[in-house]
Amino acid sequence: MxxxxxxxxxxxxxxxxxxxxxxxxxxxxxxxxxxGRAWLFLGHESQIREPGDFVQAYMCETPVILARGGDGGIHASINSCTHRGLPVCRASHGNTRRFVCPYHSWSYTVEGDLVTIPQESEVRCKPDKSALGLKRVPRVESWRGLVFGSFDEAIIPLEDYLGxxxxxxxxxxxxxxxxxxxxxxxxxxxxxxxxxxxxxxxxxxxxxxxxxxxxxxxxxxxxxxxxxxxxxxxxxxxxxxxxxxxxxxxxxxxxxxxxxxxxxxxxxxxxxxxxxxxxxxxxxxxxxxxxxxxxxxxxxxxxxxxxxxxxxxxxxxxxxxxxxxxxxxxxxxxxxxxxxxxxxxxxxxxxxxxxxxxxxxxxxxxxxxxxxxxxxxxxxxxxxxxxxxxxxxxxxxxxxxxxxxxxxxxxxxxxxxxxxxxxxxxxx
Known part of the structure; x- marks a missing residue:
């Protein structure tokens, strides 16, 4: 019905x-x-103090990596390799320089950029790695250390959402x-x-x-x-x-x-x-x-x-x-x-x-x-x-x-x- x-x-x-x-x-x-439209809680800044620190999170059923980048910024990426979809992060939290897919060893920075494709050395047509990074959560904001993400690029600012x-x-x-x-x-x-x-x-x-x-x-x-x-x-x-x-x-x-x-x-x-x-x-x-x-x-x-x-x-x-x-x-x-x-x-x-x-x-x-x-x-x-x-x-x-x-x-x-x-x- x-x-x-x-x-x-x-x-x-x-x-x-x-x-x-x-x-x-x-x-x-x-x-x-x-x-798909709200601000969703991802974690707290105290969990990712240093560059390379990360924790896993979810936005509904979508797995997300919340990480502190080398630039000191906070980044949130969907935990799914752009090659065959496997999770590239399997630890619940930690510190790392790279997230690596276990299937073909494609590797990504903590910011979500694709940096290594081992197989590309064997082919003439080189893929554009800049277009193959992990999918980013389009909006990420923090208030009092509470970090939220949203899939809605047009959502109101977090402070206004909290009101x-x-x-x-x-x-x-x-x-x-x-x-x-x-x-x-x-x-x-x-x-x-x-x-x-x-x-x-x-x-x-x-x-x-x-x-x-x-x-x-x-x-x-x-x-x-x-x-x-x-x-x-x-x-x-x-x-x-x-x-x-x-x-x-x-x-x-x-x-x-x-x-x-x-x-x-x-x-x-x-x-x-x-x-x-x-x-x-x-x-x-x-x-x-x-x-x-x-x-x-x-x-x-x-x-x-x-x-x-x-x-x-x-x-x-x-x-x-x-x-x-x-x-x-x-x-x-x-x-x-x-x-x-x-x-x-x-x-x-x-x-x-x-x-x-x-x-x-x-x-x-x-x-x-x-x-x-x-x-x-x-x-x-x-x-x-x-x-x-x-x-x-x-x-x-x-x-x-x-x-x-x-x-x-x-x-x-x-x-x-x-x-x-x-x-x-x-x-x-």
Whole structure:
């Protein structure tokens, strides 16, 4: 049965068809209408500090090499030899002068230029190597060290794409004089789930915590989130969920990192470091953002950030029913190494692949995909109408703002999703 996008998401996005999650035709539209046109996260500059450094990335299902060139610039190339299509880079990260295809040993610079064809010495007609380099990602830009690429040459600049989401991101990034760094290679695991549910979960769904994660998250924390928590949507698909702590809240209740295992089980040195960071927060990011205690952030279409557990995550589609999830630990770049390692325990304990909360989330994402795929339920769409129309502007916070139980972050995501798919529907 063919798909008509208008039938999948109703006008106010309060009803979402199960086919949005489980249909191959929908997925093909997503590849062209979303992943072929959006800014997609590739990595962080801390991963490629020196000339020749590289990491592998994906743009949807397209493998990409992100590298620091000899010129000091950042380059992104599709990891596919122009001769027979094999990957020319097989390591997940490292440092090199050349990428070499294993089939016929064609070799490329880290910038993607073809430099050697061993077989050309045996023929009279010499190919033009300058026209046979790796296909480049046409747009690559960086903001606060976060590197994005896009297949759309005409896409708006990255800063404009992020827009007011930068206000919320800088509430975290701006706290650290040396910025942040990604600590080590990403964890990667594959789930039988649709890529959109992890994104939705971490775009603003913080109200499942006291239920799904009841063994770890006490009801008192959920009550605090309900009392002083906000969700904000700066543009459809971008969102931030956070607590705005009272002005007289004790420093240990406001400071980033204090609620994590790294601080709870760490040393006095770690806890004092976190207090020192908070002591400078108002000067660095302003009084309002110094009181922000972030929860979950999202950047359209598939980048997530967990503030409390300092993790960036990308939901890489591998079809409508499979997702490869990548997750990095994030630490302040100028923190002492001992503190970085202690803080990483917070991430590993909760949101690494073996983390207590991550395992519970992963299980429900798999179960949701099964629920979207069962027979004889197509006439019962999923309900996304909690808090319908309650979001509004805020005098101090950019975007539309509401309580965390309002599902408007997901409704706005699906309205943008619907528009993107309609833009390529019918082969446009």
């Amino acid at each position: 063919s798909v008509r996008v208008a039938d999948l998401v109703n006008d106010d996005a309060s009803l979402i068809s199960r086919r949005c999650w489980a249909d191959q035709q929908v997925y093909e539209l997503e590849k062209r209408g979303i992943f 007011d989401m930068r206000f919320y991101l800088d509430a975290f990034f701006g706290r650290f004089p040396g910025g942040i760094e990604f600590l080590g290679a990403p964890h990667r695991w594959v789930m039988d789930a649709n890529w959109k549910l992890p994104v939705e979960n971490q775009l603003g769904d913080v109200n499942h915590g006291a239920f799904l994660h009841a063994a770890i998250i006490p009801r008192e924390i959920q009550q605090q989130i309900e009392a002083i928590g906000y969700s904000a949507v700066t543009a459809p698909g971008h969102g931030a969920t956070f607590r705005l702590m009272p002005e007289d809240a004790p420093v240990d209740e406001v400071a980033w990192g204090m609620e994590g295992m790294g601080a709870i089980l760490g040393t006095d040195e770690v806890r004092q470091y976190l207090r020192d960071v908070q002591a400078q927060a108002a000067e660095r990011v302003g009084d309002l953002r110094a009181r922000m205690k972030g929860l979950t952030y999202g950047i359209y279409p598939n980048l997530s950030f967990l503030w409390s557990n300092t993790s960036f995550k990308v939901s890489h589609p591998r079809g409508p029913g499979k997702v490869e999830y990548w997750s990095w630990a994030v630490v302040p770049a100028d923190a002492p190494d001992t503190i970085k390692q202690t803080l990483r325990r917070n991430y590993s304990s909760f949101f690494g692949p073996g983390g207590i909360l991550e395992q519970e989330d992963s299980e429900v994402w798999v179960q949701q995909y099964r629920g979207a795929s069962i027979d004889f339920a197509d006439d019962r769409p999923f309900f996304y109408g909690l808090g319908l129309g309650e979001e509004a502007g805020h005098p101090q916070l950019p975007g539309l703002v509401s309580v965390t139980a309002n599902e408007f972050y997901a409704r706005h995501f699906f309205r943008r999703w619907r528009d993107d798919l309609q833009s390529v529907e019918g082969g446009q």
